[in-house]
Amino acid sequence: MTAPSTAPGPLPDAVTATPPADRSGVPDAPVTALEGKPPGQRPPSRLRALDGLRLVAALMVACYHYGGRDGEIAKAWGSSPSHQFPTASEWFAYGCLGVQIFFVISGFVICMSGWGRPLKDFFASRVSRLFPAYWAAIILVTAVFALPAVAFATVSPSDTLVNFTMLQQPLGADRVLGVCWTLWAELRFYALFALFVVLPGASRHRVVLFCAVWTLAAAMADAADQPLLDIVLMPEYAPYFIGGIGLYLVHRFGNDAMAWGIVGVSFLIGQRYAVDELWHPQNPDFFSYRHTSVIIGIVALGYLAVALVALGKLNWANWRWLTVAGALTYPFYLVHEHLGWVAVETLHQDLDIPSHATFALTIAIMLALAWLLHKLVENPLTPVIKRSISGKRKR
Structure with a gap:
């Protein structure tokens, strides 16, 4: 249950054109114009295309977890996913690159939601957005894995309790949710951004300086090979967060050479980390072989998609259902991997449903569960937690 996972971090919030943000990063009310943008270039009040991009990235990760790797999912299928999906599994293996896309989106959204607040x-x-669904997912997965009919291993009661803090990884505890290792990366990004941008007050100059200093410091940390510096500066993840921040500067201030320079440098560094992590020489003992050019291409497409949102080129994708899709992405991400194992085993081995139908049904079930978590947990608890921390009473 705690096997390493390459799923993305917490999916960024539903996004709107400008801060300050309300629940889930959504502003209290649309602002009339973006700073630096003439009236004719004002985007719609909500960036629904970014919600859709989040859903696409989440489905990429689900494809990876259900058909692009071995491990516990092979136990759920009864054989390796490469046997269940002889052709598709080669492409499903690229789904883990959703992590890069999510981190780019996160940089964009966190810069937007932290500006001017x-x-x-x-x-x-941040607390009200991340924790309600996360707590519910821990309880749900722990309860399901405790059932006698479920063959997957659970973690100790002590480690389960530590997981409620979201600090289980640095404390060395087993993870209830395999994907939650990326929440630790997100928390560190939030801390850096809060300390060096939000606390002194966001401005274009300060954000540009933050991106430049973090990029250089992360490269130096990688060269120094010091664990403490790696933990704080996250050289393997920093380029994606920084790239998203640069794209938000483009969105807020228009085409700007400095902002595009931040994006370009972050992509050049980020693709190198993606290749270094995911590429290996061809080896028949490995589950899959990922081509370098495809890895770079998928990372580039992620940057390009967020860039099109930043430039307003996807404002036409303003369908209301994308807002719902964006709201479901985070709870879906939290529960889809481990509970997906249980669903796949039940549908495929117990009920003898064919592989492709099981795959589709499992995704549908996880989306339905995500909708329940959103409606029954996030909707009631998020505003309560937010008001309790901020001290603002409901009007």
């Missing part, structure tokens, strides 16, 4: 409000929005 006090530190206390920023902290309240």
Whole structure:
């Protein structure tokens, strides 16, 4: 249950054109114009295309977890996914690159939601966004894995309790949710951004300086090979967060050479980390072989998609259902891997449903569960937690 996972971090919030943000990064009310943007270039009040991109990235990760790797999912299928999906599994193996796309989106959204708001409000929005569905997912997965009919191993009660803090990885505890290792990366990004941008007050100059210093410091940390520096500066993840921040500067201030320079450098560094992590020489003992050019291409497409959102080129994708899709992405991400194992085993081995139908049904079931978590957990608890932390009473 705690096997390493290459799923993305917490999916960024539903996004709107400008901060300050309300629940889930959504502003209290649309602002009339973006700073630096003439009236004719104002985007719609909600960036629904970014919600859709989040869903696409989440489905990429689900494809990876259900058909692009071995491990516990092979036990659920009864054989390796490469046997269940002889052709598709080669492409499913690229689904783990959704992590890069998610981190780019996160950089964009966190810069947007933290701009022009006090530190206390920023902290309240992050806690109220991340923890309700996360707590519910821990309880749900622990309960399901405790059932006698479920053959997958659970973690100790002590480690389960530590997981509620979201600090289980640095404390060395087993993870209830395999994907939650990326939440630790997100928390560190939030801390850096809060300390160096939100606390002193966001401005174009300060954000540009933050991106430049973090890029250089992360490269130096990689060269120094010091564990503490790696933990704080996250050289393997920093380029994606920084790239998203640069794209938000483009979105807020228009075409700007400095902002595009931040994006370009972050992509050049980021693709190198993606290749270094995911590429290996062809080896028949490995589950899959990922081509370098395809890895670079998928990372580039992720940057390009967020860039099109930043430039307003996808404003036409303003369908309301994308808002719902964006709201379901985070709870879907939390529960889809481990509960997906149980669903696949039940549908495919117990009920003898064919592989492709099981694959589709499992995704549908996880989306339905995500909708329930959103409606029954996030909707009631998020505003309560946010008001409690920020000290703002409901009007």
